[in-house]
Amino acid sequence: MATIYEVAELAGVSLATVSRVINGNQNVSAKTRDKVKDAMNSLQYRPSNVAQSLASNRTQSIGLLLSEVDGPFFGELMGGVEEVLRKANKHLVITPGHFDVKQEQDGIDFLLSRGCDGLILAAEAVDDEYLVELSKKNVPFVVVGRDVAELPERCVCLDNIEGGYVAAKFVIAHGHKHIGYISGTYEKMHTVHRLQGHKKALKEAGIPFEESHVYYGDFKETGGIAGFQALMAERPEITAIICANDELAAGANGIAREMGYKVPEQISLVGYDNNVFTRYMHPKLTTVNHPIREMGAMATHKLLKDVYGIEPKELKYLFQPEVLARETVSKID
Amino acid sequence: MATIYEVAELAGVSLATVSRVINGNQNVSAKTRDKVKDAMNSLQYRPSNVAQSLASNRTQSIGLLLSEVDGPFFGELMGGVEEVLRKANKHLVITPGHFDVKQEQDGIDFLLSRGCDGLILAAEAVDDEYLVELSKKNVPFVVVGRDVAELPERCVCLDNIEGGYVAAKFVIAHGHKHIGYISGTYEKMHTVHRLQGHKKALKEAGIPFEESHVYYGDFKETGGIAGFQALMAERPEITAIICANDELAAGANGIAREMGYKVPEQISLVGYDNNVFTRYMHPKLTTVNHPIREMGAMATHKLLKDVYGIEPKELKYLFQPEVLARETVSKID
DNA sequence: AATCTTCTTGAAAGCGCTTACAATTGTAGC
DNA sequence: GCTACAATTGTAAGCGCTTTCAAGAAGATT
Numbered sequence: 119m120a121t122i123y124e125v126a127e128l129a130g131v132s133l134a135t136v137s138r139v140i141n142g143n144q145n146v147s148a149k150t151r152d153k154v155k156d157a158m159n160s161l162q163y164r165p166s167n168v169a170q171s172l173a174s175n176r177t178q179s180i181g182l183l184l185s186e187v188d189g190p191f192f193g194e195l196m197g198g199v200e201e202v203l204r205k206a207n208k209h210l211v212i213t214p215g216h217f218d219v220k221q222e223q224d225g226i227d228f229l230l231s232r233g234c235d236g237l238i239l240a241a242e243a244v245d246d247e248y249l250v251e252l253s254k255k256n257v258p259f260v261v262v263g264r265d266v267a268e269l270p271e272r273c274v275c276l277d278n279i280e281g282g283y284v285a286a287k288f289v290i291a292h293g294h295k296h297i298g299y300i301s302g303t304y305e306k307m308h309t310v311h312r313l314q315g316h317k318k319a320l321k322e323a324g325i326p327f328e329e330s331h332v333y334y335g336d337f338k339e340t341g342g343i344a345g346f347q348a349l350m351a352e353r354p355e356i357t358a359i360i361c362a363n364d365e366l367a368a369g370a371n372g373i374a375r376e377m378g379y380k381v382p383e384q385i386s387l388v389g390y391d392n393n394v395f396t397r398y399m400h401p402k403l404t405t406v407n408h409p410i411r412e413m414g415a416m417a418t419h420k421l422l423k424d425v426y427g428i429e430p431k432e433l434k435y436l437f438q439p440e441v442l443a444r445e446t447v448s449k450i451d
Numbered sequence: 452m453a454t455i456y457e458v459a460e461l462a463g464v465s466l467a468t469v470s471r472v473i474n475g476n477q478n479v480s481a482k483t484r485d486k487v488k489d490a491m492n493s494l495q496y497r498p499s500n501v502a503q504s505l506a507s508n509r510t511q512s513i514g515l516l517l518s519e520v521d522g523p524f525f526g527e528l529m530g531g532v533e534e535v536l537r538k539a540n541k542h543l544v545i546t547p548g549h550f551d552v553k554q555e556q557d558g559i560d561f562l563l564s565r566g567c568d569g570l571i572l573a574a575e576a577v578d579d580e581y582l583v584e585l586s587k588k589n590v591p592f593v594v595v596g597r598d599v600a601e602l603p604e605r606c607v608c609l610d611n612i613e614g615g616y617v618a619a620k621f622v623i624a625h626g627h628k629h630i631g632y633i634s635g636t637y638e639k640m641h642t643v644h645r646l647q648g649h650k651k652a653l654k655e656a657g658i659p660f661e662e663s664h665v666y667y668g669d670f671k672e673t674g675g676i677a678g679f680q681a682l683m684a685e686r687p688e689i690t691a692i693i694c695a696n697d698e699l700a701a702g703a704n705g706i707a708r709e710m711g712y713k714v715p716e717q718i719s720l721v722g723y724d725n726n727v728f729t730r731y732m733h734p735k736l737t738t739v740n741h742p743i744r745e746m747g748a749m750a751t752h753k754l755l756k757d758v759y760g761i762e763p764k765e766l767k768y769l770f771q772p773e774v775l776a777r778e779t780v781s782k783i784d
Numbered sequence: 785a786a787t788c789t790t791c792t793t794g795a796a797a798g799c800g801c802t803t804a805c806a807a808t809t810g811t812a813g814c
Numbered sequence: 815g816c817t818a819c820a821a822t823t824g825t826a827a828g829c830g831c832t833t834t835c836a837a838g839a840a841g842a843t844t
Contacts, residue, residue, distance in 0.1 A: 137803080166801070169801040170801055
């Protein structure tokens with residue numbers, strides 16, 4: 119691989135001049151520029167990113183920490199980030215945190231030692247305090263999908279209270295009065311918020327909230343299955359179940375069919391997130407839209423502004439969820 | 452961010468010694484090592500990956516080129532690669548090629564200029580020749596999901612002829628004689644191979660192959676819809692349709708239901724790839740397993756061996772597909 | 785005690801670039 | 815032709831590390 123020295127020599131100029139044409143510096147005469155470009159071409163020269171980074175203290179790359187590299191949710195997030203970055207000619211370094219505090223911290227350390235100019239953190243395991251500490255260290259970053267009170271303008275998130283609220287309201291508007299709720303792990307703030315919005319809608323409708331209408335599981339299909347079984351066994355009056363995410367809803371939908379319940383005729387179902395797979399479900403899942411792709415894109419815009427001064431068209435930190443009415447909620451009286 | 456100089460000074464040793472302890476070199480006395488480690492801790496020192504890379508000409512990272520960063524198929528591939536890399540303490544740099552020749556080439560250039568020690572290429576758009584040229588350039592790489600004849604031991608792929616064969620054989624064994632086939636874009640080798648295997652199975656069973664039983668679409672849900680409509684309109688005797696991938700099958704399944712066909716009672720369906728979403732489908736899709744996660748992992752092992760001399764347990768270049776019998780194929784007579 | 789080894793350590797070059805700053809060239813005005 | 819200034823180019827330091835080579839320290843051997 120040719121280096122800048124060889125290019126300089128072949129073109130008969132100095133290193134500095136070659137560096138200038140690499141970086142599009144205007145203070146180079148057209149003639150010189152052509153000479154250098156010819157030399158670069160004939161040597162098939164490609165600047166070493168590593169050396170550039172060391173010298174300039176900029177890597178032109180953004181680090182993304184997410185929980186897992188597969189899965190529909192994080193896939194969309196990545197897609198949103200990647201698209202914006204690509205247009206800005208910046209690069210993406212991804213590292214998974216696997217829902218684990220230590221791995222998330224290691225991931226952040228890795229991205230930093232890797233010289234990322236800024237970070238996008240979809241961190242779920244580390245606590246707020248850790249992020250607040252990080253923010254004091256002069257590391258540009260933005261958090262996705264989580265609202266750290268001390269860090270406004272650093273968090274891009276979904277209004278989960280509203281999400282829980284609109285889901286419940288939608289079901290109530292369809293005449294349901296006995297509404298089950300399958301929740302994910304309770305520790306997560308977004309779980310708490312969704313349920314909080316749920317309760318708010320019940321209250322507004324004058325429906326008393328009952329703790330026994332709620333099942334707490336993991337965020338997986340299995341949780342949906344277990345939750346459905348438990349709720350229907352103990353509270354058979356339930357006519358609708360709202361799930362804290364789509365995987366739970368998919369699990370519930372599957373077991374409902376197996377147990378002989380007709381969805382939505384006998385039992386209505388609502389998901390959350392609008393994962394891509396919901397369109398392959400039957401009946402098509404009514405769910406709450408979680409615009410994670412747009413949120414990822416927005417987080418990227420914000421970071422691009424902070425780090426490179428690239429001005430975004432608009433900036434928005436709180437996204438509003440809405441119900442996507444499809445086929446799993448029926449009207450009853 | 453502290454540098455190695457500061458650590459050296461605080462510990463009262465030279466740069467070289469600090470470097471040795473960073474790299475776990477054995478020729479450092481325990482006492483010195485401790486001094487250095489203490490200094491590193493108290494300064495919160497973290498070596499600069501960039502500087503290390505420049506000096507050592509190794510970045511400890513592997514580049515992965517794939518078509519898209521979201522989507523179940525590539526998600527699983529990434530997952531497989533990432534897991535193996537993480538265990539080997541190497542890092543992953545991902546770049547998407549978006550099914551486009553230019554973007555794939557740029558992606559490879561990027562990964563190279565980025566100093567990746569080796570590449571994993573799930574390249575679909577660039578031609579074989581390009582890869583053969585690349586192989587002459589002393590760049591360690593392995594190709595996933597594609598068999599370049601000139602590059603044995605560099606390609607990890609699925610036996611797609613066998614895949615097409617077992618799918619057709621499975622359907623034939625269930626008594627079907629009029630079998631439709633929804634194919635993806637014909638230019639891709641794996642498409643050709645799958646259809647080739649399909650024909651082989653027909654031939655063995657004494658069923659004449661008819662060109663009008665095949666529909667060529669894209670690889671998306673839309674192709675499945677269009678294909679299903681076209682095939683059923685023109686060849687209503689068809690009782691089973693084999694699709695070149697799961698998305699096509701999902702499309703076919705959806706439109707079948709809409710058109711009032713019962714799957715599998717009236718029409719049987721087979722997919723290909725075993726994407727994760729197939730488990731959310733109803734009825735659950737009978738499909739051909741494509742162990743892309745394992746293939747990604749295997750490609751990574753091979754590269755780890757070539758680049759860093761890490762010996763893998765086993766190496767395997769050709770994976771065998773098999774039919775996962777679920778709920779979309781019925782027995783007829 | 786003198787010599788030979790083996791361990792540890794340090795000095796210094798260099799990885800391929802960027803970027804002040806200095807030097808040179810070119811241009812315009814007189 | 816000369817000066818003043820702008821445009822262009824070059825010099826050289828330095829980014830933070832690795833690594834070769836040599837030197838010094840400590841043990842082993844006679």
